[in-house]
Amino acid sequence: xxxxxxxxxxxxxxxxxxxxxxxxxxxxxxxxxxxxxxxxxxxxxxxxxxxxxxxxxxxxxxxxxxxxxxxxxxxxxxxxxxxxxxxxxxxxxxxxxxxxxxxxxxxxxxxxxxxxxxxxxxxxxxxxxxxxxxxxxxxxxxxxxxxxxxxxxxxxxxxxxxxxxxxxxxxxxxxx
Amino acid sequence: xxxxxxxxxxxxxxxxxxxxxxxxxxxxxxxxxxxxxxxxxxxxxxxxxxxxxxxxxxxxxxxxxxxxxxxxxxxxxxxxxxxxxxxxxxxxxxxxxxxxxxxxxxxxxxxxxxxxxxxxxxxxxxxxxxxxxxxxxxxxxxxxxxxxxxxxxxxxxxxxxxxxxxxxxxxxxxxxxxxxxxxxxxxxxxxxxxxxxxxxxxxxxxxxxxxxxxxxxxxxxxxxxxxxxxxxxxxxxxxxxxxxxxxxxxxxxxxxxxxxxxxxxxxxxxxxxxxxxxxxxxxxxxxxxxxxxxxxxxxxxxxxxxxxxxxxxxxxxxxxxxxxxxxxxxxxxxxxxxxxxxxxxxxxx
Numbered sequence: 040x041x042x043x044x045x046x047x048x049x050x051x052x053x054x055x056x057x058x059x060x061x062x063x064x065x066x067x068x069x070x071x072x073x074x075x076x077x078x079x080x081x082x083x084x085x086x087x088x089x090x091x092x093x094x095x096x097x098x099x100x101x102x103x104x105x106x107x108x109x110x111x112x113x114x115x116x117x118x119x120x121x122x123x124x125x126x127x128x129x130x131x132x133x134x135x136x137x138x139x140x141x142x143x144x145x146x147x148x149x150x151x152x153x154x155x156x157x158x159x160x161x162x163x164x165x166x167x168x169x170x171x172x173x174x175x176x177x178x179x180x181x182x183x184x185x186x187x188x189x190x191x192x193x194x195x196x197x198x199x200x201x202x203x204x205x206x207x208x209x210x211x212x213x214x215x
Numbered sequence: 216x217x218x219x220x221x222x223x224x225x226x227x228x229x230x231x232x233x234x235x236x237x238x239x240x241x242x243x244x245x246x247x248x249x250x251x252x253x254x255x256x257x258x259x260x261x262x263x264x265x266x267x268x269x270x271x272x273x274x275x276x277x278x279x280x281x282x283x284x285x286x287x288x289x290x291x292x293x294x295x296x297x298x299x300x301x302x303x304x305x306x307x308x309x310x311x312x313x314x315x316x317x318x319x320x321x322x323x324x325x326x327x328x329x330x331x332x333x334x335x336x337x338x339x340x341x342x343x344x345x346x347x348x349x350x351x352x353x354x355x356x357x358x359x360x361x362x363x364x365x366x367x368x369x370x371x372x373x374x375x376x377x378x379x380x381x382x383x384x385x386x387x388x389x390x391x392x393x394x395x396x397x398x399x400x401x402x403x404x405x406x407x408x409x410x411x412x413x414x415x416x417x418x419x420x421x422x423x424x425x426x427x428x429x430x431x432x433x434x435x436x437x438x439x440x441x442x443x444x445x446x447x448x449x450x451x452x453x454x455x456x457x458x459x460x461x462x463x464x465x466x467x468x469x470x471x472x473x474x475x476x477x478x479x480x481x482x483x484x485x486x487x488x489x490x491x492x493x494x495x496x497x498x499x500x501x502x503x504x505x506x507x508x509x510x511x512x513x514x515x516x517x518x519x520x521x522x523x524x525x526x527x528x529x530x531x532x533x534x535x536x537x538x539x540x541x542x543x544x545x546x547x548x549x550x551x552x553x554x555x556x557x558x559x560x561x562x563x564x
Contacts (some may be wrong), residue, residue, distance in 0.1 A: 059392070063221050066394040074221070074392040078247060078330070099478025100471075101391045104552050 040095050042180050043103045045120055047088035048112030048133070053167035056193075057110070058089035061171065063189040064181050065093040073101035086115055093180055108178060110170050111137055112153065121146075131174050133166060149173060156211055165208035172212025183213050219394035224384065225250035227359045227395055228318055231366035232290055233258060234397075237316070239265035239289040241278040245297045246330045247386035248320035252292065265289075272297040276304030276317070283313040284424060286412035288370050292318035294386070295336055296327060298344075305379050306345030309441070310426025312411075314373035316366065317351075318382045320389040323547030332387035332471055333547040337525035340383045341499040348438060350445045352380045353498040354453075355469040359393035364401045365496075371404040372451060376444055377411070383498060385521070387471045387550070445500070454502035455494040458484070459509050462491030464560055467506065467530050468519040469495050472551070476519050479556035490560060498526070503533045510537040515563060519556055520544040539563075 044061070048054045058074050065072040076089040090103040108129035111117035117137045121130055128146045135154035151173045153166035168190075175183060187206050194202050222230070229251050232240070240259050242252040252268065259266035265282070269275040275291045282289035293301060298319045308315055321336050323329040343349045352372055356362045366382060373380040413422060428434035455473075458480065459465055468476040473494040483490040493509060495502045509516075516538055518527040527542045534540050543559045545551050 059221070062392060066219055066221050072221075072394065075387065076390055078386075078390050097477070098474075099481060100475040100553055101387065101393075102475075102550060102552070104554070 040180075041098070042093045042108070042178060043106045044091050044108040044110065044174070044178075045088055045103055045106045045123070046091070046110045047086065047116030047120055048167075050085045050087045052087075052112045053164060054087045054112065055089055057167045057171050058091050060186060060189050060193060061091050061093075061181075063193060064185040065091075067185050067189060068181055070094060071096060071098045073098050075101040075103075086113070086119075088116065088120070108174065110174050112166065112170060113137065114139060117141070129174075129177055131170055131177070133170055135166070147177070149177060151212060151215060153212070157208055160204055160208055160211070162204055165205055168205050168208035169212035172209040173215055176213045176215070183210070219396050221392050222359055222363070222395045223250055223390065223392050224359045224362050225320065225389045226254050227363040228292070228366050228382070229254045229258060230397070231363040232316065232370070233262065235367040235370040236288055237264070237290050237370060238287040239267075239278070239282045241267050241269050241275040241282075241289065241291045243269050243272045243275050243293065243297060245294045247322055247332075247389050248292050248294045248318065250389070251318070251320075272300035273304065276301035276308075279315045279317070280304055280308055280311075280313060283308065283315045284413045286409045286414060288314075288374075290316040290318065292320065294320045294322045294330075295324050295333075298336065298339070302339075302345035305351065306343070306347050306349060307426050308379045309343070309345075309349035309351065310347060311424050312377040312441075313379070313424070314370075314377055315379050316369045316373055316382065317379055318366075318384070321383065321385040325547075328547050330386060331548065332385035332521065332550065334385060334470060334472060334521035334525070335547050336383065337498065337520070337522060340381050341501070341529070349441060350499055352376065352378060352448055352451075352500070353383055354380065355383045355496060355498050357388070357470050357473045357494065359388075359391065360395050360399060361496075362388065363395050363397070364399055367401045368404070371406060374406050374409070375404050376448060378444065383470065385471050449500045451497065452500050452502050452504075453496035454505045455492075455496060456505060456509075457492045457494075458489070459491035459493060459513065461489050462509075462513055463489045464515040464517060464564060465491040465493055465509055465513045466517050466519055466556070467493045467495070467526070469498060469526065472519045472521055475551055475553055476556060478553035479560070482553050482557050483560055486557075488557075488560060488564065495526070501529050501533070506530060506533050507537075510534055514538045515541070517541045517543060517556075517560060517563060519551065521550065522546060
């Protein structure tokens with residue numbers, strides 16, 4: 040079993056952090072995992088993406104050309120990556136910001152009001168975790184509990200105050 | 216299973232170097248290797264070791280030169296254009312027989328090129344790179360774990376041979392994260408005493424280290440000695456092989472290209488095409504015997520690189536018409552996919 044996903048959005052939406060949480064959780068569940076970020080010219084407001092592969096076997100190339108799933112937190116990312124999704128693949132969009140049609144009828148599209156839900160929680164920056172929760176529910180590759188633990192580990196002592204709201208966002212996304 | 220941590224390739228190089236007791240890191244920023252310089256600026260200071268962000272790449276390699284003279288384990292890192300600048304210093308280190316580790320996180324070239332991964336510096340790394348008829352030992356890991364492991368071996372190999380060791384990776388391997396076992400067993404080498412270092416001669420005869428040999432016949436003698444040393448390095452050749460025994464075609468690739476080839480091999484084998492892989496881990500010295508052995512039953516080879524044909528020349532030299540050698544590559548700015556490679560395999564067979 041191998042699952043390949045591209046996570047994309049604006050710089051500042053926590054794209055790399057989402058990918059890191061996912062990759063860390065996959066590692067904790069003893070899977071092979073690779074995380075490959077877009078790098079170099081990224082900045083707040085620009086676009087950023089990362090590619091994650093999770094597998095029960097050794098992983099070859101970390102570069103994902105035809106993903107099983109896309110998580111798009113903004114419109115430019117949905118526009119850029121939707122056409123790459125494998126047939127019968129999964130598209131998760133942050134429908135607070137992505138309003139256009141996907142133009143694909145051979146994939147599953149899940150619309151999540153990620154930014155709106157995050158604002159309801161008191162911080163729109165956790166929209167990324169709402170979307171990630173929704174992804175985990177659809178793909179069922181990892182346990183929600185593992186992701187919660189990874190969040191705690193990765194936020195560490197310095198950002199301990201952000202653990203609760205991130206976990207809450209993750210769980211809200213999962214419950215949808 | 217041992218505890219694993221999720222780590223970026225560039226960072227794994229730094230942590231491996233620290234574990235290998237690297238006492239000094241000298242570097243000048245350039246993407247896509249910057250994470251390492253940033254990481255070392257913090258970690259080396261924490262450990263009370265030396266970190267210097269030099270005024271240029273040339274300064275950094277000459278600082279490695281100076282540290283090596285005193286017997287300290289030292290390293291520098293850069294990406295392609297910065298590595299070009301370091302070549303003079305590397306040549307002097309080879310001439311003076313000084314150990315040191317140089318990391319090249321390759322980017323696209325020529326010139327400034329771009330910051331994506333590439334393998335255009337194979338010739339530069341394996342042919343010495345600077346002036347003079349010298350060689351550096353070249354290691355090409357293909358995973359974050361192997362980066363962590365091999366940088367430790369690199370310091371040992373540099374000391375064993377009193378020679379610069381180049382680690383050749385690329386932007387993709389440097390930037391990607393994978394789990395790393397920090398307690399992974401790493402080969403330890405038997406090292407000669409450092410009885411040549413310049414550490415003050417109060418109680419002994421003075422020593423000198425130089426690459427200038429003006430006396431009649433002295434330079435030739437020195438170069439023959441270096442040549443013998445490079446030949447001896449063959450005892451430390453490293454190479455990974457997969458599914459070569461039943462293969463009808465064997466891919467030959469290093470570094471990130473080998474990762475793509477592993478995916479291609481999986482894809483092809485699902486379609487019933489028997490594909491094998493030879494992955495040179497030391498690019499110099501080159502794993503001649505593994506490739507020669509394969510020619511006994513494999514008559515088709517496909518060399519895959521992220522350049523327009525460099526390692527393929529070494530493979531052709533070894534195979535010497537005993538089998539067909541094909542090439543598939545994309546230059547700086549391009550990245551082959553596993554599907555492209557499978558298509559190429561089908562075209563050849």
